[in-house]
Amino acid sequence: xxxxxxxxxxxxxxxxxxxxxxxxGYQVFEADNGNIGFDVALKEAPNLIISDILMPELDGFGMxxxxxxxxxxxxxxxxxxxxxxxTEDITTGLNLGAKNYLTKPININILLxxxxxxxx
Amino acid sequence: MNSSSNKKxxxxxxxxxxxxxxxxxxxxxxxxxxxxxxxxxxxxxxxxDHGRAVDYYIxxxxxxxxKVFNKSKxxxxxxxxxxxxxxxxxxxxxxxxxxxxxxxxxxxxxxxAQFDEYYFVTVWKIAENRIGVSFTIVPKSNTTEVALENKLxxxxxxVYTTINDLNRANVQLALQNKEKDKRADExxxxNKEKDKxxxxxxxxxxxxxxxxxxNTPVFGINAxxxxxxxxxxxxxxxxxxxxxxxxxxxxxxxxxxxxxNAVQIIQFALNGKQTSSFEFLTRSKENKEIILLVNSSTRxxxxxxxxxxxxxxxxxxxxxGYRNTLELKVxxxxxKLNQALEKQKELNALxxxxxxxxxxxxxxxxxxxxxxxxxxxxxxxxxxxPIIEKKLHKIEDQVLHMTxxxxxxxxxxxxxxxxxxxxxxxxxxxxFIEEIIEEVYLSHNKSHQITLIDTxxxxxxxxxxxxxxxxxxxxxxxxxxxxxxxxxxKISVEFSSEKNDTIITVTDFGIGISPSELExxxxxxxxxxxxxxxxxxxxxxxxxxxxIEIMKASIxxxxxxxxxxxxxxxxxxxxxxxx
Numbered sequence: 001x002x003x004x005x006x007x008x009x010x011x012x013x014x015x016x017x018x019x020x021x022x023x024x025g026y027q028v029f030e031a032d033n034g035n036i037g038f039d040v041a042l043k044e045a046p047n048l049i050i051s052d053i054l055m056p057e058l059d060g061f062g063m064x065x066x067x068x069x070x071x072x073x074x075x076x077x078x079x080x081x082x083x084x085x086x087t088e089d090i091t092t093g094l095n096l097g098a099k100n101y102l103t104k105p106i107n108i109n110i111l112l113x114x115x116x117x118x119x120x
Numbered sequence: 121m122n123s124s125s126n127k128k129x130x131x132x133x134x135x136x137x138x139x140x141x142x143x144x145x146x147x148x149x150x151x152x153x154x155x156x157x158x159x160x161x162x163x164x165x166x167x168x169d170h171g172r173a174v175d176y177y178i179x180x181x182x183x184x185x186x187k188v189f190n191k192s193k194x195x196x197x198x199x200x201x202x203x204x205x206x207x208x209x210x211x212x213x214x215x216x217x218x219x220x221x222x223x224x225x226x227x228x229x230x231x232x233a234q235f236d237e238y239y240f241v242t243v244w245k246i247a248e249n250r251i252g253v254s255f256t257i258v259p260k261s262n263t264t265e266v267a268l269e270n271k272l273x274x275x276x277x278x279v280y281t282t283i284n285d286l287n288r289a290n291v292q293l294a295l296q297n298k299e300k301d302k303r304a305d306e307x308x309x310x311n312k313e314k315d316k317x318x319x320x321x322x323x324x325x326x327x328x329x330x331x332x333x334x335n336t337p338v339f340g341i342n343a344x345x346x347x348x349x350x351x352x353x354x355x356x357x358x359x360x361x362x363x364x365x366x367x368x369x370x371x372x373x374x375x376x377x378x379x380x381n382a383v384q385i386i387q388f389a390l391n392g393k394q395t396s397s398f399e400f401l402t403r404s405k406e407n408k409e410i411i412l413l414v415n416s417s418t419r420x421x422x423x424x425x426x427x428x429x430x431x432x433x434x435x436x437x438x439x440x441g442y443r444n445t446l447e448l449k450v451x452x453x454x455x456k457l458n459q460a461l462e463k464q465k466e467l468n469a470l471x472x473x474x475x476x477x478x479x480x481x482x483x484x485x486x487x488x489x490x491x492x493x494x495x496x497x498x499x500x501x502x503x504x505x506p507i508i509e510k511k512l513h514k515i516e517d518q519v520l521h522m523t524x525x526x527x528x529x530x531x532x533x534x535x536x537x538x539x540x541x542x543x544x545x546x547x548x549x550x551x552f553i554e555e556i557i558e559e560v561y562l563s564h565n566k567s568h569q570i571t572l573i574d575t576x577x578x579x580x581x582x583x584x585x586x587x588x589x590x591x592x593x594x595x596x597x598x599x600x601x602x603x604x605x606x607x608x609x610k611i612s613v614e615f616s617s618e619k620n621d622t623i624i625t626v627t628d629f630g631i632g633i634s635p636s637e638l639e640x641x642x643x644x645x646x647x648x649x650x651x652x653x654x655x656x657x658x659x660x661x662x663x664x665x666x667x668i669e670i671m672k673a674s675i676x677x678x679x680x681x682x683x684x685x686x687x688x689x690x691x692x693x694x695x696x697x698x699x
Binding site: 010012013015016017019020023054056083084085086103104105106107108109 | 476479487488489490502511514
């Protein structure tokens, strides 16, 4: 089963994402900040991480960098899903090595199609 | 006739100018002359410097003449008559002179004082200044007649002499008149020249006076740079009297830093070039700086040679002072403008950052709504009704959050635009604050414990406050206290009072504010470096500050970085409100 980790501090969005991905048949793990996200990734070894950027404790960029420091997590593809929608934010995210950078709000079908791209 | 007589006769003839050479025939004439009973003499007149006959030499006489003087002929010949007679009678001399001048012979009767006799005298001119005179004694019986005739003759002679004198005098006078006319002409010319000079002098004097009393400084130097003109205005402006600067080197009056300019002006002028509107610095006797606007021109003499420089200045010290003041003012204003511009730029940057932040704030609820609505649509058939209901509630919640966000932004817009009015009404302090605490407590999921401290028992007092503005202030402050103290659950709201104020203090023990950021906490859109992970619009404290100002209340902040923050709001008591 394809495992997806959702890292998002805003509860309503995290809940909705989990609902949608579960309905699509994915196994979903949740984390509400970067530090927890790293721990879950290390423990569960998800096939894909969908992460917010602005989060307390450790933000999305920080978590990505932390993931690169570990062999087990370095290979996990990551998609940023953020309300930070300015060009320089997107550039920063993609330059770090993220597979994709999606901005909120995002159409469900686009989100699902992007995930499917990483699935194959 | 012997040989000596012969000789004399020849000499006599020579004197007469009759003969060139003598002959026996001529000797006969001399014998005749010598033996005549009439006294004869041949004379040569002696004139004084004025052409007046004053004496005469006896050049020859006959025996009869010698006999009258009772001397030998030799004793008389060659003598001056003045040496032979006691009184020299002018009348005779004048007559002899007249004959010598006119050449006409004359005869008269005349008294001779020497021998007290009347003579019948004949006078004739023999040659130039050789006069022959013959005397014949007039018998005594004729003396009265002779005396009368003599008198007449004397009168005639007087008239004659007078005429002669008059003629000479006339000639003299004519000469003198001519000289006078000449001198008169010269005098007229001289007068004309004098008039002309006087006129020129008057003009020069007037010009000099004009320069002297001109209210602009006029000064001049000679070709060596020494001062030779210095009018009253120059004296007044510089404080140097004419006597003090005359003959002094101009350069010594110029401050060192302007020497170069001054030298240049002089060199220009002495090379025949003019300098106009040259601004340069000089100094007064009291060492006060003077700024003169100088027009200089070359000074030349009547032949066109350069003799110096004449400069007309204008004291523009005050003008320059005014100009400098203006420049200062302009600089000051420019600075202020730049500051304003800087502030405006900052504000623009903040507004941009606001737009960015606000859009981010909107994206989160929008995203939640989008997911909820999208999944309802996509998975409607798969969903149980409680889940559907939950999602619909979520959508409503998120719409509410967005509405609040919009209200905040609008509020900031209104307060900054001065559209909000203060309408204070009496409010029960305890009820008012407790209601707000409850509201915030619930909206933050009861995450924090909020304690009300009221040691002075002010809970049941009334404060005069605008309800909407007041609610805004305390909602924001208590909400912030919760937001920025994620690791400490204790929040306190304390009532206290001062003479004129009711004080409400909101305290948390959270992340605090760094000292460098304390000054900017009320600035629109500003957020602390340490709050990047805590969502917010950066508008909360801006709204608080604006509301406080509209209410004429005051707010101060005390913060310890990483240890917590206190916001102290002072609201004026109702009885102090009318101040």
